[in-house]
Amino acid sequence: xxxxxxxxxxxxxxxxxxxxxxxxxxxxxxxxxxxxxxxxxxxxxxxxxxxxxxxxxxxxxxxxxxxxxxxxxxxxxxxxxxxxxxxxxxxxxxxxxxxxxxxxxxxxxxxxxxxxxxxxxxxxxxxxxxxxxxxxxxxxxxxxxxxxxxxxxxxxxxxxxxxxxxxxxxxxxxxxxxxxxxxxxxxxxxxxxxxxxxxxxxxxxxxxxxxxxxxxxxxxxxxxxxxxxxxxxxxxxxxxxxxxxxxxxxxxxxxxxxxxxxxxxxxxxxxxxxxxxxxxxxxxxxxxxxxxxxxxxxxxxxxxxxxxxxxxxxxxxxxxxxxxxxxxxxxxxxxxxxxxxxxxxxxxxxxxxxxxxxxxxxxxxxxxxxxxxxxxxxxxxxxxxxxxxxxxxxxxxxxxxx
Numbered sequence: 001x002x003x004x005x006x007x008x009x010x011x012x013x014x015x016x017x018x019x020x021x022x023x024x025x026x027x028x029x030x031x032x033x034x035x036x037x038x039x040x041x042x043x044x045x046x047x048x049x050x051x052x053x054x055x056x057x058x059x060x061x062x063x064x065x066x067x068x069x070x071x072x073x074x075x076x077x078x079x080x081x082x083x084x085x086x087x088x089x090x091x092x093x094x095x096x097x098x099x100x101x102x103x104x105x106x107x108x109x110x111x112x113x114x115x116x117x118x119x120x121x122x123x124x125x126x127x128x129x130x131x132x133x134x135x136x137x138x139x140x141x142x143x144x145x146x147x148x149x150x151x152x153x154x155x156x157x158x159x160x161x162x163x164x165x166x167x168x169x170x171x172x173x174x175x176x177x178x179x180x181x182x183x184x185x186x187x188x189x190x191x192x193x194x195x196x197x198x199x200x201x202x203x204x205x206x207x208x209x210x211x212x213x214x215x216x217x218x219x220x221x222x223x224x225x226x227x228x229x230x231x232x233x234x235x236x237x238x239x240x241x242x243x244x245x246x247x248x249x250x251x252x253x254x255x256x257x258x259x260x261x262x263x264x265x266x267x268x269x270x271x272x273x274x275x276x277x278x279x280x281x282x283x284x285x286x287x288x289x290x291x292x293x294x295x296x297x298x299x300x301x302x303x304x305x306x307x308x309x310x311x312x313x314x315x316x317x318x319x320x321x322x323x324x325x326x327x328x329x330x331x332x333x334x335x336x337x338x339x340x341x342x343x344x345x346x347x348x349x350x351x352x353x354x355x356x357x358x359x360x361x362x363x364x365x366x367x368x369x370x371x372x373x374x375x376x377x378x379x380x381x382x383x384x385x386x387x388x389x390x391x392x393x394x395x396x397x398x399x400x401x402x
Contacts (some may be wrong), residue, residue, distance in 0.1 A: 022271075022314070023055055028065055028073035040075050046269035047128045048112050049081070067112055080210055081112040084143050088126065088133055093150040100152050102161050104145070113143075116189070117196040120205035121172050125189065134164070134192055138171055148187035162187070168195070174202035217272075220264040222368070226396035228256045230285045232298065233389040234337075234346075234380065249296050249337070254287040258394060264310070272312070277324060279306045280331070283392075294339045300379065303332040306356055318364045326356045328374065335379055346386070352378040360396075368398035 026040035041053040041062075051066040052073060065073070067083055074080035088111070089104030091097075099105075113124035113135055124135040124143070134146045146164035153159045169182050177198060185191055193211050200207045233250040260281030267274040285300040308326025315321065330351045337346040354377040360370030372394040380386040 023058065024075050024078065026054070026073065026075040026078075028052075028054070028070045030069055031071055033071075040073065042075050042078060042271065044079075044269050044271040048114055048126050050112065067110060073112075080115040080118070082115060082124070083110065084113055084124075084135075085110050086113070086135060086143055086145065088145055089147070089149060090131060091149055091151075092130065094130065095158070098150055098152040098158065100154075102149070102151050102159065104147050104149055104161075106145075114210075116193055116209075116211050117200070118208040118210065119196070119200035120203050121196055121199055123192060123196040132189075134187070134189075136167075136172065136196075146187070146192070172196075172199050174199050176202040217365075218266045218268055220262075220266070220275075220365075221401045222262040222264060222398045223401055224262050224279060224281070224396055224398045225257075225259045226370075226394050228258050228283060228285070229253050229393045230256055231389075231391050232285070232287075232300070232379070235387050235389075237385045237387060249289050249291065251287045251289050251296075251298055254285060256283065256285050258283045258396070262398065271314075273314075275310045275312075277306070277308050277310050277326065279326075280304070281306070294341070297338045297340075298336070300335045301333070302330055302351065305329045305331050308356070312362070320362050322360050322362060322368075322370075324358045324360075324370075326358075328354050328356050328377075333379070346380065346383060348380045348382050350382045352381050358394075358396075362398075366400050368396075368400075370394075370396040370398070372396060 022042060023039035024042045025037075026042075027035055027037045028040070029035050036056075038054045038056050039058060043049075043052075051064055053062050053064055055062055071083040072081070085108060087106040088109055089106055091099060091101075091105055111126055113126055115122065116125050117123040122137040124137070126133045126135065135143050136146055137143045144167070146167060147161065148164050149161040151159050151161065164187060165182050165185055168185065169179065172195075173179075173182070177195075181195070181198075185195060189211070193209070197207055197209065231251060231253045235248055258281055260279055262277055262279040265276040265278075266272050267276070281304050283302050283304060285298070287298050289296045289298075306326035306328045308324050310322055310324035313321040313323075330353060333351040335346070335348045335351070339345055355375040356372055358370045358372035360368055362368040374392040374394075377388070377390045377392075379388045379390045
């Protein structure tokens with residue numbers, strides 16, 4: 001039964017990883033300038049797109065539009081992209097990819113730029129993998145990259161070209177803003193968005209902040225409590241037909257308590273459907289078994305830390321399903337099996353990691369319930385010749401603290 005449930009959960013996980021991107025109200029403008037109102041599939045792109053899918057109406061066929069035919073598109077109350085041919089420097093800033101040139105190496109490309117701030121001075125973003133470049137458009141309609149580049153110096157140190165500060169000082173400075181503010185600017189989305197807002201407000205220009213519309217919660221701390229159904233069977237590989245170890249035992253299912261906290265780090269793309277989870281948890285399993293010649297009392301306590309990946313499947317604005325897969329790390333474990341009378345006890349303080357797969361439901365980003373299955377774990381890893389079949393199925397209830 002457990003294998004069937006585990007197969008079912010794995011099938012659900014593989015089936016849903018690319019599902020549930022909704023079509024939302026939006027528009028696009030073709031190369032001739034004609035505006036088409038439509039429903040656009042909102043993938044919440046991490047990388048700037050080169051194409052998108054849309055429907056004219058909800059029940060109409062899906063069509064695809066590309067950068068070659070569309071010069072602007074947007075999803076209402078979410079995001080906006082504009083096509084431009086720009087000079088972009090694709091030099092990477094990772095240590096192994098640095099070159100010796102302090103100056104940017106420009107290449108002219110046709111790109112969809114994401115609008116972050118729209119005003120007299122507009123701020124754009126282009127992102128592709130680890131590459132992140134900001135562009136600005138001045139009052140004359142000229143679009144230029146804000147230049148920031150790391151490079152390798154002659155003595156093999158890492159240097160930085162922060163020309164973007166001089167660009168801002170020369171072209172985007174307002175009397176109400178100090179030079180010190182510009183000198184302290186970092187090449188980051190948050191700081192540049194804040195500066196462009198201040199500059200446009202200083203210029204008494206109306207500001208449309210798409211970054212505020214796009215802002216999301218990126219962290220949850222959840223209190224988690226649940227019940228485990230646990231079983232354990234132990235075997236001695238050294239036992240032979242003439243000398244079977246009397247301590248070989250199959251303990252039955254017992255219900256026990258689990259309690260812990262879950263830190264959830266939500267990825268800020270794909271409509272917040274993916275998150276990393278870390279869940280330190282205390283678990284306790286106690287049972288006994290009457291054997292033909294012995295009685296066995298088992299106590300097993302662990303402090304575990306499942307670390308994994310979660311995927312949400314939205315049902316309504318307040319309801320969503322989720323599936324997750326984790327590696328269960330054992331921070332501390334204490335196992336003892338006491339045999340009476342007159343037999344050697346088994347005491348072991350080491351357990352191997354295992355995998356866990358879960359499926360659950362979340363309501364209003366506050367309450368959750370999850371069903372979880374664990375793969376087999378070796379709980380006598382320090383005891384030579386002993387093998388174990390340790391299985392846990394859990395029902396877990398969660399409450400989001402913040």
